[in-house]
Amino acid sequence: MEKQTLTAGEAPAPTAGGRQQLPPHADLNLLRTFLAVYRSGSFTAAAPRLGLSQPTVTAQIRTLEQQTGRELFTRLPRGVEPTPYAHELAGQIAGPLDALATLEDAGATAAPVHLAGPSELLCVRVLPALVPLVADGVQLRVTQGLPEPLLEEMRAGRHDLVITTRRPRGRALESVPLADEEYLLVASPVWADRVDEHAQADDLCAALRAVPMVTYAEDLPIVRRYWRSVFGKQLTARAAVTVPNLYAVLSAVNAGAGYSVLPRSLCQEYLDSGRLVLLHDPEEPPLNTLFLVQRPGADTNPDVLRVRDRLRQAARSW
Template identity: 55%
Template sequence: MDLSLLRTFLAVYRAGSLTAAARQVGLSQPTVTAQVRALEEELGQQLFQRLPRGVAPTTVADELAGEVASHIDALAAVAERGLAARDPFARPLHLAGPAELTCSRVLPALAPLTDQGLKLRVSLGLSDELLAGLTEARFDLVVSTVRPRGRAIAATPLADEEFILVAAPRWADRIDREELAEQGPGALRGVPLVSYAEDLPIIRRYWRTVFGTRPTGSAVVVVPDLRGVLAATTAGAGISVLPGYLCARELDSGALVALLAPEVPPINTLYVATRAGTEHAPHLAAVRSHLLMQARLW
């Protein structure tokens, strides 16, 4: 059986899309379609059901993927090691992640690898959009604030980010923190909120976890960048909920005050994700392992 047909089949199986698979294997979509049909004719069985958007594997495809995936991935890893023997970072690595996390943690963590020849091309955006781009082979590695799902992506937990309810001293001095700890968000009545989005996603999650309720009212300042939320909160625009890594310096200096210290603080797990079958490629493995090691210090 032609290995190139199996390689293309596996890309389609994992991506769930002929178009995305074509990008991954460097072929045109008509060529990918033709190769899948050729494999189906050779097997005498249908591998995919064509959908309005993408394809769905049949049970035959599930069985075939289980038989060939590890072998195709191993051959790909051998080919990558051949390239890496000459220069593990011969190609730029296309990295993507949320703006705040990437700029404050990921890029500083990876900076030492540039001495070893690492070349980075960085994209910023929302995790769901970036994970879709990973599947479509627009990125090599994505740091995600949501758990990646699906057979197309291999993901490893990177770190946990802890959320903290914070305020500048001018607001912290007005809030009865003992009442807040004992009676909940009623102590914050009339205190303005600074949020990442209109629907208060991070604040809502904190309220649900810590207070068992939903926040009332709307934000006075909405900034679609947590660095802007940090700046506005530090300047005294209101209170907010921020990941600890982002506001650690301000908390240490006293520019911000943590209003609560719950026994079980709300957390969110961060993930480092690659396309399935590429996670052991030398350049990706080097960056991934370095990130995992540095994330212990975050």
């Protein structure tokens, strides 16, 4: 039997044995898109792998369905399910396309690593730790945001690695503890002196009632947790300043706006220089565990593994 070859301009040749045949000149890009959707289980997850928008992926699948005259996927509320013909088609083209991809990738640089996490942690810890990899040719595409939205975007295939303060639910996303972040009660030296001079200085909670509070959220999650775990009390004070960014909270506290509870990684430099003062030094300060989450299938990019391993190594000293 004569061996078939796959060139960059055409699809695999029709097969014998009664199987449904492809159009003789099916576009190779359409077949690549089909295989990415087939393997990822959704148009949305396939899009970033292909470097395309989700509407483009949908349009390409529709075109291939028109060319083959067969439905390829059954649309579900979350993702798609391959039809019997899609399984047959994937069996025909997967080997040749994978072999072609290997040839095209030989000597080429790896795809960018899509990394996401809290903005403050990215700036203070993560990006400085990854500088050697960037100098060695690793490409990074960094997104900042809150845990749940970032994890949902990862499930949709947008991110390779996410650093989050919450372990993802279920078993679909693999996560490992990365580091424990320590939280500190801090203020500027001026306010620290006023607390020391307060008539109830021996009762820190009472003394702090006369000091404005700065926080990043109206419900005061970090400060409330500190009060509950360290003082064993319910926090009753209201914030004087609320700004949804820990860097802005740090800036306000450093400028003398009041006190706050901040991650050590963010304020250690200010403590070392005397710009901020530690108001309380409990035996067991509150800790927040950081998790490193990896998208299933992301390890096909060797640079994802390099970034993952570098972060785990760097986090030992955080």
